[in-house]
Amino acid sequence: MSRYQRIGVLLLLALPASAFAEQDVQAEVTELRQLLAELKSDYEQRITDLEARLQAAERASKSAARKADDALDTAEQTAIDQSSGSSSANAFNPALSAILNGQYARVDHGWNQIPGFMPAGEIGTGESGFALGEAEVNMRASVDSLFYGNLTLALHEEDGAIEPELEESWIQTTSLPGGIRATGGRFFSSAGYLNSFHRHADDFADRPLPYQAFFGGAYTVDGARASWVAPTALLLEVGAEMNWGGGFPATANHATEPGAWTLFAKLGGDAGASNSWLLGIARINADADSRSGGHDHETPGVVDTFSGDSKLTIADFVWKWAPNGNATLRSFKVQGEYFRRDENGLYAGLDYDGTQQGWYLQTVWQFAQRWRVGYRYDAVDTDNGANMVGTELQDPGHSPMRNSLMFDWSPSEFSRLRLQYINDQVYADTDNLWLLQYIVSIGAHGGHQF
Amino acid sequence: MILRIIFAALIAVLPLAANAFEVFACEPEWASLVREIAGEDIQVTTATTAFQDPHYVQAKPSLIAAARNADLLICSGADLEIGWLPLLLRRAGNAAIQPGSPGNFVAADFVRRIEIPKVVDRSGGDVHPQGNPHIHLSPRNIERIAKALGERLIRINAGDADNIQNGLDDFLMRWDEATGRWEDEGESLRGMRLVAHHTSFSYLADWLNLDIVATLEPKPGVPPSGAYLSKLLAQLQASPPAAIIRTPYQNEKPSLWLAERVGTPAIVLPFTVGGTPQATDLFSLYDETIRLLREQQR
Numbered sequence: 001m002s003r004y005q006r007i008g009v010l011l012l013l014a015l016p017a018s019a020f021a022e023q024d025v026q027a028e029v030t031e032l033r034q035l036l037a038e039l040k041s042d043y044e045q046r047i048t049d050l051e052a053r054l055q056a057a058e059r060a061s062k063s064a065a066r067k068a069d070d071a072l073d074t075a076e077q078t079a080i081d082q083s084s085g086s087s088s089a090n091a092f093n094p095a096l097s098a099i100l101n102g103q104y105a106r107v108d109h110g111w112n113q114i115p116g117f118m119p120a121g122e123i124g125t126g127e128s129g130f131a132l133g134e135a136e137v138n139m140r141a142s143v144d145s146l147f148y149g150n151l152t153l154a155l156h157e158e159d160g161a162i163e164p165e166l167e168e169s170w171i172q173t174t175s176l177p178g179g180i181r182a183t184g185g186r187f188f189s190s191a192g193y194l195n196s197f198h199r200h201a202d203d204f205a206d207r208p209l210p211y212q213a214f215f216g217g218a219y220t221v222d223g224a225r226a227s228w229v230a231p232t233a234l235l236l237e238v239g240a241e242m243n244w245g246g247g248f249p250a251t252a253n254h255a256t257e258p259g260a261w262t263l264f265a266k267l268g269g270d271a272g273a274s275n276s277w278l279l280g281i282a283r284i285n286a287d288a289d290s291r292s293g294g295h296d297h298e299t300p301g302v303v304d305t306f307s308g309d310s311k312l313t314i315a316d317f318v319w320k321w322a323p324n325g326n327a328t329l330r331s332f333k334v335q336g337e338y339f340r341r342d343e344n345g346l347y348a349g350l351d352y353d354g355t356q357q358g359w360y361l362q363t364v365w366q367f368a369q370r371w372r373v374g375y376r377y378d379a380v381d382t383d384n385g386a387n388m389v390g391t392e393l394q395d396p397g398h399s400p401m402r403n404s405l406m407f408d409w410s411p412s413e414f415s416r417l418r419l420q421y422i423n424d425q426v427y428a429d430t431d432n433l434w435l436l437q438y439i440v441s442i443g444a445h446g447g448h449q450f
Numbered sequence: 451m452i453l454r455i456i457f458a459a460l461i462a463v464l465p466l467a468a469n470a471f472e473v474f475a476c477e478p479e480w481a482s483l484v485r486e487i488a489g490e491d492i493q494v495t496t497a498t499t500a501f502q503d504p505h506y507v508q509a510k511p512s513l514i515a516a517a518r519n520a521d522l523l524i525c526s527g528a529d530l531e532i533g534w535l536p537l538l539l540r541r542a543g544n545a546a547i548q549p550g551s552p553g554n555f556v557a558a559d560f561v562r563r564i565e566i567p568k569v570v571d572r573s574g575g576d577v578h579p580q581g582n583p584h585i586h587l588s589p590r591n592i593e594r595i596a597k598a599l600g601e602r603l604i605r606i607n608a609g610d611a612d613n614i615q616n617g618l619d620d621f622l623m624r625w626d627e628a629t630g631r632w633e634d635e636g637e638s639l640r641g642m643r644l645v646a647h648h649t650s651f652s653y654l655a656d657w658l659n660l661d662i663v664a665t666l667e668p669k670p671g672v673p674p675s676g677a678y679l680s681k682l683l684a685q686l687q688a689s690p691p692a693a694i695i696r697t698p699y700q701n702e703k704p705s706l707w708l709a710e711r712v713g714t715p716a717i718v719l720p721f722t723v724g725g726t727p728q729a730t731d732l733f734s735l736y737d738e739t740i741r742l743l744r745e746q747q748r
Binding site: 059063066069070073074142145148172175176179180181227228233234235236267268270273277320325412442445447448450 | 498499506518590671
């Protein structure tokens with residue numbers, strides 16, 4: 001007899017309850033209650049079970065639906081992958097980008113040589129008016145599983161003719177073990193902080209005075225570099241470069257050994273989430289043989305030359321701050337470099353033993369998304385000795401220095417408009433310079449170098 | 451000579467990194483996923499926090515040092531890190547994690563990306579030719595990436611293969627169960643109208659069928675301008691959204707400006723692990739995101 005039948009019988013029996021004795025009724029009622037309670041709990045149990053099974057089924061169906069969706073997605077993705085890049089000839093195109101820039105300048109007197117220094121290439125204030133800056137074309141890609149290659153061409157117009165210049169052309173290893181990298185070709189030296197940056201990435205429209213005086217803008221190596229990143233928690237990188245090329249301050253006519261050597265070390269890390277820093281030290285030893293400075297358009301023909309040893313030491317630092325390391329909205333940067341060079345040998349046929357120094361300190365404050373202001377102080381100083389009186393290297397009797405203010409707006413990562421004022425005391429007469437500059441980058445995304 | 455002494459001194463004072471298996475994760479969500487599969491003991495360096503825009507990062511010294519020592523690199527890909535990762539990889543001189551090596555794991559390669567632009571031109575803002583790179587806010591993407599990552603960890607001997615397989619199986623089981631729960635909870639969010647700062651939440655919206663009616667940026671990556679916000683205000687006043695959402699690293703001002711005028715709350719979703727104090731791992735990231743959205747339901 002099932003429980004329900006028993007309940008039925010009990011209910012029937014319960015009807016003529018009055019016919020039974022008192023305690024019999026009591027027993028029946030107790031049993032009845034008990035059975036009802038059992039019934040209730042039984043149903044509750046079944047309902048809970050059913051609900052659980054329903055939920056499980058729902059979940060299983062959702063999971064199945066997800067899996068079906070996944071399968072569909074995979075098929076779709078495969079179709080997408082297979083349909084794209086049907087032409088293999090240009091699938092291997094290198095990352096290609098171009099930098100376009102130009103500026104309007106207002107210059108009072110202007111200069112193209114720093115007193116006390118040999119002319120060192122295309123430096124100086126330029127002239128008043130609009131000038132198209134050099135257009136830079138860059139190509140880069142992996143060569144194969146061992147090398148990475150980079151080519152940068154700079155095009156500028158000189159006296160109505162387009163002059164192409166091979167700014168960089170280097171290959172670099174990508175798979176040497178133990179943090180070692182080798183670079184060969186023409187490349188920017190790792191000495192100094194600013195030197196390895198392309199000029200369009202600078203925070204000011206022109207390079208600081210020491211870079212102009214000691215390098216003619218930047219120190220380029222034609223040769224090789226080996227560098228090593230130590231397996232440490234802080235960044236420690238050391239390296240050496242040998243320069244066979246004619247890059248100032250060395251000279252090109254060294255057939256058997258490099259004209260200049262560089263040793264450098266960099267140390268950097270973070271201080272909390274908001275601060276990052278980098279220190280650098282470098283030494284460039286150059287052997288100059290009839291060095292005439294960079295290319296000098298002003299005085300063709302016979303120029304005074306230097307032969308001897310040139311020893312340059314550079315110490316640099318940079319510190320960057322951004323709230324929580326998020327530089328999108330606000331950031332602050334301080335950087336500075338100190339140059340000291342000892343040269344001795346013969347200049348213009350005279351015994352020459354001179355010391356030159358240069359330094360700059362600059363800060364850039366990004367006060368809102370895409371808006372920045374900056375201030376820079378830069379100066380150089382010479383102690384070339386009494387022997388140089390009457391030559392180009394005669395000490396000017398003052399330290400050439402400048403104060404610069406910069407204000408720029410970057411509508412996007414790829415464009416920048418900049419206004420810069422320079423209070424220029426390179427010569428005894430103070431010059432006031434105003435520069436309005438645009439720099440844009442098209443093509444492949446450039447790197448955010450620290 | 452002086453340099454040689456300096457070098458010797460520097461090497462002496464710097465703590466040498468241990469030889470244990472090291473992972474370099476570009477974003478916190480991938481650091482969390484690695485820990486879920488390989489266990490808490492694995493050494494992971496996370497390049498960015500929830501408070502940093504993973505696109506606008508520099509190849510800073512600490513990252514070069516970390517990448518130098520990594521055995522595995524795991525990043526979102528789809529050009530999210532295009533501005534700094536290629537440079538970082540070159541500077542670090544670590545063959546194990548170069549593109550194409552097994553130690554270079556790109557998460558976006560394993561999922562179906564959405565919002566692939568028909569026209570790739572920078573006049574459209576920060577266009578990502580390979581689609582939206584913020585792939586981690588879809589549990590199905592996480593599931594697929596987890597499977598691929600598990601295989602990869604075994605392949606490059608990140609630890610005992612059985613342990614990794616068990617870790618993966620265990621994670622996938624818990625993830626599937628949690629996904630079911632989130633989908634149950636998220637059922638009521640279907641069709642919820644939201645305004646987002648950037649296209650950071652597209653995969654979340656796609657998964658939960660949220661309706662992101664507008665972004666504060668006129669174009670991806672272009673900061674909201676006053677003129678554009680005014681236009682948006684006029685459009686939204688007619689039918690206000692349930693909330694204006696943003697990530698912890700995005701500028702709060704445009705959200706707050708608009709929220710005050712439209713009369714809807716502006717809220718910060720954790721976006722990634724560590725974005726809010728509650729979002730401590732991938733599971734709590736999703737828990738929090740759904741809880742915060744449900745709070746805004748009307």
